[in-house]
Amino acid sequence: xxxxxxxxxxxxEKTAVDRLDFTVKPGTVTxxxxxxxxxxxxxxxxxxxxxxxxxxxxxxxxxxxxAHAAPLQEVGALLEARSIHPGRxxxxxxxxxxxxxxxxxxxxxxxxxxxxxxSVAGKRAGAFSLGMGQRLGIAAALLxxxxxxxxxxxVNGLDPEGVLWIRNLLTGLAEEGRTVFVSSHLMSxxxxxxxxxxxxxxxxxxxxxxxxxxVREAGGDVVKVxxxxxxxxxxxxxxxxxxxxxxxxxxELLVTGLPAREIGIKAAEHGIALYELATRTVSxxxxxxxxxxxxxxxxxxxxxxxxxSAKTTGAETTGAETTxxxx
Amino acid sequence: xxxxxxxxxPASPTVQRPAGPAYRVTAARVLRAEWAKMWSLRSTWITxxxxxxxxxxxxxxxxxxxKSRITSGRPMDRDFADATALSLSLFGTNFAQLALxxxxxxxxxxxxxxxxxxxxxxxxxxxxxxLWSKATVxxxxxxxxxxxxxFVAFAADSQIVSSTRAAMTLSDxxxxxxxxxxxxxxxxxxxxxxxxxxxxxxxxxxxxxxxxSLMLVPGLVSLLPSSWQSHISPYLPxxxxxxxxTLHHDATTLxxxxxxxxxxxxxxxxxxxxxxxxxxxxx
Numbered sequence: 001x002x003x004x005x006x007x008x009x010x011x012x013e014k015t016a017v018d019r020l021d022f023t024v025k026p027g028t029v030t031x032x033x034x035x036x037x038x039x040x041x042x043x044x045x046x047x048x049x050x051x052x053x054x055x056x057x058x059x060x061x062x063x064x065x066x067a068h069a070a071p072l073q074e075v076g077a078l079l080e081a082r083s084i085h086p087g088r089x090x091x092x093x094x095x096x097x098x099x100x101x102x103x104x105x106x107x108x109x110x111x112x113x114x115x116x117x118x119s120v121a122g123k124r125a126g127a128f129s130l131g132m133g134q135r136l137g138i139a140a141a142l143l144x145x146x147x148x149x150x151x152x153x154x155v156n157g158l159d160p161e162g163v164l165w166i167r168n169l170l171t172g173l174a175e176e177g178r179t180v181f182v183s184s185h186l187m188s189x190x191x192x193x194x195x196x197x198x199x200x201x202x203x204x205x206x207x208x209x210x211x212x213x214x215v216r217e218a219g220g221d222v223v224k225v226x227x228x229x230x231x232x233x234x235x236x237x238x239x240x241x242x243x244x245x246x247x248x249x250x251x252e253l254l255v256t257g258l259p260a261r262e263i264g265i266k267a268a269e270h271g272i273a274l275y276e277l278a279t280r281t282v283s284x285x286x287x288x289x290x291x292x293x294x295x296x297x298x299x300x301x302x303x304x305x306x307x308x309s310a311k312t313t314g315a316e317t318t319g320a321e322t323t324x325x326x327x
Numbered sequence: 328x329x330x331x332x333x334x335x336x337p338a339s340p341t342v343q344r345p346a347g348p349a350y351r352v353t354a355a356r357v358l359r360a361e362w363a364k365m366w367s368l369r370s371t372w373i374t375x376x377x378x379x380x381x382x383x384x385x386x387x388x389x390x391x392x393x394k395s396r397i398t399s400g401r402p403m404d405r406d407f408a409d410a411t412a413l414s415l416s417l418f419g420t421n422f423a424q425l426a427l428x429x430x431x432x433x434x435x436x437x438x439x440x441x442x443x444x445x446x447x448x449x450x451x452x453x454x455x456x457x458l459w460s461k462a463t464v465x466x467x468x469x470x471x472x473x474x475x476x477x478f479v480a481f482a483a484d485s486q487i488v489s490s491t492r493a494a495m496t497l498s499d500x501x502x503x504x505x506x507x508x509x510x511x512x513x514x515x516x517x518x519x520x521x522x523x524x525x526x527x528x529x530x531x532x533x534x535x536x537x538x539x540s541l542m543l544v545p546g547l548v549s550l551l552p553s554s555w556q557s558h559i560s561p562y563l564p565x566x567x568x569x570x571x572x573t574l575h576h577d578a579t580t581l582x583x584x585x586x587x588x589x590x591x592x593x594x595x596x597x598x599x600x601x602x603x604x605x606x607x608x609x610x
Contacts (some may be wrong), residue, residue: 012534025451045609048452049448049449049452050445050448050449050609051609053608057393065452066452066453068350069351070349070350071352071449071450071451071452072350072449072450073350077449077450079445081442081445082441082442083365083441083444083445083449084440084442084446085437085438085443085448087368087370088364088367088368088371088443089367092363092364092367093367093446095363095367096360096363096364096367097360097450099356099359099360099363099444100352100356100359100360100450100451101350101351101352101356101450102350102351102353102355102356103350106383140446144350145348163484167386199511217586228489317330327341
């Protein structure tokens with residue numbers, strides 16, 4: 001359990017984390033999403049006490065991290081940057097960490113096996129590939145058999161097999177009843193493992209939601225329907241929760257709030273010929289992009305005009321989203 | 328440690344996980360961890376080896392030089408004019424203090440330059456035990472090594488120059504005190520290195536300040552008007568430290584005890600600065 005309360009971190013003029021409030025619950029995988037520079041890493045560093053909050057607080061299992069008798073047993077963290085001495089072997093690194101808590105050698109060997117590092121445990125960690133380095137970081141995070149596992153961008157630099165391994169590891173850890181908190185700037189990655197999502201942009205909380213809710217709030221499923229008589233179809237489909245858009249003169253309508261099957265039945269009942277009936281799902285990626293577009297620090301642009309138009313629509317959606325998540 | 332009976336599971340409704348063994352961070356364990364960390368790096372072995380080599384080898388070289396000049400009857404330069412077996416055997420301290428001080432800086436600042444400090448402080452978030460443990464582990468190691476080094480150098484040198492006017496034995500007044508003082512001085516230089524490394528968080532910065540305060544500042548102070556000099560000079564780290572292991576003391580130097588007190592003062596000051604920075608600043 002991680003509870004942040006009005007958590008704020010300022011570096012001079014720049015506010016990296018801005019009054020964050022969130023709770024990460026046990027037994028689930030919570031994704032921590034946001035574009036680069038959104039304050040994810042800073043937040044995680046504050047959780048384990050590496051950075052002190054400018055104001056506000058963050059508690060782990062009811063206390064500040066440093067107040068625990070065995071911090072590594074409360075939170076096991078993999079931070080974004082490498083946190084090892086390149087001259088020390090993987091085994092010696094883990095053993096040194098274990099010594100501080102009185103964790104036995106057998107547990108060190110266990111996490112080495114769990115992360116598949118047996119063959120390289122005796123080698124200098126500086127010679128490790130990115131993927132091996134990540135595995136070593138995860139081994140260190142699991143060392144204390146922690147109630148909360150917190151991983152900052154764990155799939156960075158991993159090959160597909162490694163990515164799959166992380167996914168299974170995370171869901172496995174949550175099934176064991178642990179709190180799993182994992183950050184990423186890639187929605188697609190997190191959506192596969194996370195139940196709950198905390199989305200930040202420019203240090204602010206943009207959404208504290210579930211994967212299903214995010215999709216639903218982003219517009220849910222849209223059905224594209226082309227018919228002989230769009231005007232009549234409009235009146236036939238009209239209803240309380242149904243939203244229909246379409247250009248005049250076009251035979252296409254975009255319908256939200258009704259499944260394709262029902263649209264087809266209704267059209268048939270009224271004898272309206274349909275030329276096309278297709279469901280288009282708003283992808284999580286799109287929902288996430290809409291939500292964070294306004295808070296992306298560095299925009300790349302392919303063509304000037306395209307970016308501008310995308311930005312305007314994005315801004316509108318973001319505005320709508322923020323009000324909804326605030327409500 | 329296992330005071331909690333295995334049957335006692337904490338009544339937590341949200342977490343179904345069985346409670347694992349109860350780990351706990353203690354001062355002794357942090358010491359153990361720092362000990363393990365220090366010896367698991369190759370640079371430790373190399374630098375300590377160099378420190379010991381400097382102490383013994385330079386002591387031997389100085390003694391052989393002295394002996395050959397005596398026997399050949401060549402004129403003595405100032406360094407050798409009033410040499411004793413003791414001063415010859417301590418010839419290497421100047422070089423050894425560099426090796427031991429630099430390793431002290433590496434032990435602390437090396438964690439910052441590599442990112443290891445994040446792991447270290449995640450395991451010991453109260454932080455200060457890390458500083459005390461590093462200083463203790465490294466200080467005691469340096470003390471043992473330096474003390475062995477100077478005694479070995481003296482044993483050899485007193486044999487080499489036994490037939491000359493520089494001859495001395497351990498039973499001569501002040502010899503054991505000087506040798507122990509030299510060992511302690513080198514250990515404290517190492518501790519100051521650790522403190523500077525923790526304070527400046529940079530290997531280059533730590534080494535620069537260490538070398539400057541031990542070797543450059545005395546030279547700068549000698550440029551001051553002599554009336555000021557006599558007030559400042561004896562209290563400089565290098566001069567106060569030197570007072571701990573020189574045999575003869577005059578009006579311009581501190582007594583061995585006072586030298587030790589002043590040098591300890593510098594050490595405590597450096598450690599205090601490191602402690603404040605460690606606790607106050609984000610890692």
